[in-house]
Amino acid sequence: MDMVNLKINGQAVTVPAGYTILEAAREAGIDIPTLCYLKDASQTGSCRMCVVEIVGARALQAACVYPVAEGIEVLTHSPKVKQARKSTLELLLSNHDRSCLTCVRNKNCELQTLSEELGVSEIPFQGEMIKREIDDLSPSIVRNNNKCVLCRRCVNVCKNVQTVGAIDVTERGFKSQIASPFNMPLSDSNCVNCGQCIAACPTGALTEKDNTADVFDAIADPEKYVIVQTAPAVRAALGEEFGYEIGTPVTGKMAAALRRLGFDRVFDTDTGADITIMEEGTELIERIKNGGKLPLITSCSPGWIKFCEHSFPDFLDNLSSCKSPHQMFGAVLKSYYAKKHNLDPKKMFVVSVMPCVAKKFESQREEMEHEHLRDVDCVISTRELAKMIRQSGINFKSLPDEKFDIPFEEATGAGVIFGATGGVMEAALRTVADVLENKNIDKLEYHEVRGTEGIKEATVNIAGKDIRVAVAHGLGNARKLLDSIRSGEKQYEFIEIMACPGGCVTGGGQPIVNAKTYMEHDLKAERAKALYSEDERAAIRKSHENPDIVLLYKEFFGEPGSHLAHELLHTHYTARNRYTK
Amino acid sequence: MEEKKRMPFKGTKEQEQQLMEVIESYKGTDGAVIPVLHAAQDIYGYLPIEVQTMIAEGLNVPLAEIYGIVTFYTQFSINPKGQYKIGVCLGTACYVKGSGDILEKIKELLGIDVGECTPDGKFSLDATRCIGACGLAPVMTINDDVYGRLTVDDVADIFSKY
Ligand code: SF4
Ligand code: SF4
Ligand code: SF4
Ligand code: FES
Numbered sequence: 001m002d003m004v005n006l007k008i009n010g011q012a013v014t015v016p017a018g019y020t021i022l023e024a025a026r027e028a029g030i031d032i033p034t035l036c037y038l039k040d041a042s043q044t045g046s047c048r049m050c051v052v053e054i055v056g057a058r059a060l061q062a063a064c065v066y067p068v069a070e071g072i073e074v075l076t077h078s079p080k081v082k083q084a085r086k087s088t089l090e091l092l093l094s095n096h097d098r099s100c101l102t103c104v105r106n107k108n109c110e111l112q113t114l115s116e117e118l119g120v121s122e123i124p125f126q127g128e129m130i131k132r133e134i135d136d137l138s139p140s141i142v143r144n145n146n147k148c149v150l151c152r153r154c155v156n157v158c159k160n161v162q163t164v165g166a167i168d169v170t171e172r173g174f175k176s177q178i179a180s181p182f183n184m185p186l187s188d189s190n191c192v193n194c195g196q197c198i199a200a201c202p203t204g205a206l207t208e209k210d211n212t213a214d215v216f217d218a219i220a221d222p223e224k225y226v227i228v229q230t231a232p233a234v235r236a237a238l239g240e241e242f243g244y245e246i247g248t249p250v251t252g253k254m255a256a257a258l259r260r261l262g263f264d265r266v267f268d269t270d271t272g273a274d275i276t277i278m279e280e281g282t283e284l285i286e287r288i289k290n291g292g293k294l295p296l297i298t299s300c301s302p303g304w305i306k307f308c309e310h311s312f313p314d315f316l317d318n319l320s321s322c323k324s325p326h327q328m329f330g331a332v333l334k335s336y337y338a339k340k341h342n343l344d345p346k347k348m349f350v351v352s353v354m355p356c357v358a359k360k361f362e363s364q365r366e367e368m369e370h371e372h373l374r375d376v377d378c379v380i381s382t383r384e385l386a387k388m389i390r391q392s393g394i395n396f397k398s399l400p401d402e403k404f405d406i407p408f409e410e411a412t413g414a415g416v417i418f419g420a421t422g423g424v425m426e427a428a429l430r431t432v433a434d435v436l437e438n439k440n441i442d443k444l445e446y447h448e449v450r451g452t453e454g455i456k457e458a459t460v461n462i463a464g465k466d467i468r469v470a471v472a473h474g475l476g477n478a479r480k481l482l483d484s485i486r487s488g489e490k491q492y493e494f495i496e497i498m499a500c501p502g503g504c505v506t507g508g509g510q511p512i513v514n515a516k517t518y519m520e521h522d523l524k525a526e527r528a529k530a531l532y533s534e535d536e537r538a539a540i541r542k543s544h545e546n547p548d549i550v551l552l553y554k555e556f557f558g559e560p561g562s563h564l565a566h567e568l569l570h571t572h573y574t575a576r577n578r579y580t581k
Numbered sequence: 582m583e584e585k586k587r588m589p590f591k592g593t594k595e596q597e598q599q600l601m602e603v604i605e606s607y608k609g610t611d612g613a614v615i616p617v618l619h620a621a622q623d624i625y626g627y628l629p630i631e632v633q634t635m636i637a638e639g640l641n642v643p644l645a646e647i648y649g650i651v652t653f654y655t656q657f658s659i660n661p662k663g664q665y666k667i668g669v670c671l672g673t674a675c676y677v678k679g680s681g682d683i684l685e686k687i688k689e690l691l692g693i694d695v696g697e698c699t700p701d702g703k704f705s706l707d708a709t710r711c712i713g714a715c716g717l718a719p720v721m722t723i724n725d726d727v728y729g730r731l732t733v734d735d736v737a738d739i740f741s742k743y
Binding site for chain 2: 159164165166167168169170171172179180181182189190578579580
């Protein structure tokens with residue numbers, strides 16, 4: 001690797017050629033403030049917050065895009081630089097709706113941090129303010145452009161990482177704002193509700209639709225029997241909201257907190273994941289045996305499903321007909337569980353805590369019900385759960401570790417890894433291998449499909465047959481993979497796709513991490529590790545060996561893929577326009 | 582954010598054919614969007630969602646990006662011109678004599694904003710710079726007809742002639 005020598009604030013630094021000044025400075029332990037920059041997602045050099053002085057050069061340069069060069073001397077905090085940054089920020093703040101106290105991002109806002117770090121103590125002029133309408137028609141995403149600083153991080157993520165392109169900068173000058181085409185509400189556009197724009201936004205301009213009040217109301221209603229289920233990825237990140245290191249699993253404390261919030265039953269969506277493996281695994285085996293449509297593509301990620309409906313309608317028959325795990329589990333709770341425990345399913349209220357905001361949209365899809373009972377009544381994100389815990393005076397860190405409720409107390413390690421990219425594939429392979437070989441296979445771990453590479457491929461030999469599999473996470477990677485299948489260049493039998501880069505652990509409903517933390521941590525890998533370590537510790541690591549699942553099929557469904565299973569656990573899809581709903 | 586009523590799209594097969602040819606000739610080249618938008622505006626007279634969608638799909642560029650470009654450049658219009666094009670002069674002389682109030686009155690009567698067209702396609706409204714008829718201020722034009730020394734109360738009567 002070619003190395004480059006330069007000086008930053010008098011300190012000699014040697015970094016690989018191709019580094020930006022920003023990256024070189026971070027390596028040298030110097031923080032340069034940024035706003036429009038976001039690692040792997042947004043690097044347009046447009047906000048000028050990161051300007052630095054290069055000795056001998058006249059103009060200040062944007063450190064986030066300026067490449068290092070041999071022998072240059074950089075000043076990151078000279079008086080000239082500090083003044084320039086401060087003026088830029090003051091101008092931005094002059095037409096910003098500065099109501100921090102009531103803002104969703106209060107205390108977690110990059111604009112606030114900048115204001116503090118650059119020492120802004122007053123805004124010398126009041127700029128022109130246009131009152132912008134808030135778009136809260138989407139079940140998943142709320143956009144408040146009064147808080148937007150036009151950094152375009154959301155636009156870049158949506159267009160370049162996800163290749164959806166539901167939003168862009170419109171108009172010019174003061175009228176300029178981020179919007180969907182023809183200013184249509186986001187919910188009328190091809191937005192897939194992945195929430196990656198929320199995760200990218202430095203301010204309170206983007207947030208999830210807040211459903212915490214619905215949950216508090218349900219808990220307070222003595223008529224309602226309120227059951228909560230939590231997705232695998234939630235436990236891998238919830239701790240961050242309460243000061244734990246990234247990658248600390250907090251499963252036990254989470255269960256304890258949910259109980260203290262007043263839920264009548266606290267269950268684990270991992271059980272739903274185990275059911276998914278039974279159904280999807282069976283579907284794969286049947287399609288392979290009977291010459292059905294291949295490759296089979298997983299259907300757990302509602303952002304991916306909507307993307308497929310808009311952009312790849314020719315692949316709808318490849319999608320597994322399985323509902324996603326929390327929808328399956330909701331349906332099981334209102335049928336099997338209700339019957340067994342003599343509960344009136346009409347009085348049951350099922351809440352899903354998800355790392356995902358697309359699940360809000362999914363749970364409201366018309367087809368997600370059975371006999372007029374919604375599978376899931378309300379979906380809240382990991383962030384909303386943290387908010388509820390704080391609002392209820394629960395001291396999270398001092399909670400004991402508790403377990404999920406019986407009968408779904410112990411899900412499998414296979415269910416847990418659903419939250420990381422490659423996890424569904426690995427869990428499915430564990431079961432499919434046993435079923436096809438008709439014996440208990442020792443191989444548990446499929447490292448070929450783990451990790452954060454955008455597209456992963458493997459050929460797995462099961463019962464003398466080669467099964468070609470691929471895993472894609474992030475919709476840009478999904479697009480690449482599907483294009484290669486469309487063109488005939490690639491062939492597979494089984495594919496896992498997750499809408500969010502990294503899978504659910506870095507879903508759009510997870511705790512928000514600022515741009516600096518993104519630079520310092522491999523967020524996807526660190527959060528995934530929390531799940532893989534839980535899988536390693538699990539007593540049972542294959543879905544079909546879960547005794548609750550065995551009982552569920554024995555007492556209720558009969559076989560995977562049975563008529564009843566189809567009624568409750570499977571669904572169908574609809575082709576949509578490419579750019580509008 | 583709620584959708585305003587607009588003139589239904591009346592593009593013909595021939596127009597679509599023409600546009601497709603333009604798109605085809607630019608496909609795969611860098612910076613294709615702007616020339617294609619210009620050509621589309623020549624073909625249709627304006628750039629409604631139907632036309633922008635065809636361009637988005639044809640060039641493989643998100644509709645939101647197309648719309649962003651259209652609204653950035655003033656030479657593009659997302660609204661059609663009406664059968665009768667109304668122009669209200671906002672030059673200094675007219676403005677001093679109250680053309681701003683006239684404009685407000687027209688907006689109210691027709692229920693449209695500057696740059697828009699009535700849903701029946703009859704009237705479109707633009708604000709213009711000085712047209713050199715300052716002696717008649719305030720002035721409004723409808724196609725080639727010029728109306729001068731207007732008062733707010735004259736407007737409805739004049740419209741009834743069209
Ligand atoms: S976006 Fe940030 S700076 Fe703006 S009001 Fe919210 S917390 Fe305050
Ligand atoms: S939710 Fe996803 S698809 Fe929708 S605007 Fe945000 S990034 Fe784009
Ligand atoms: S919504 Fe957020 S991410 Fe998007 S441009 Fe505005 S401030 Fe930046
Ligand atoms: S220009 Fe570098 S962070 Fe915006």
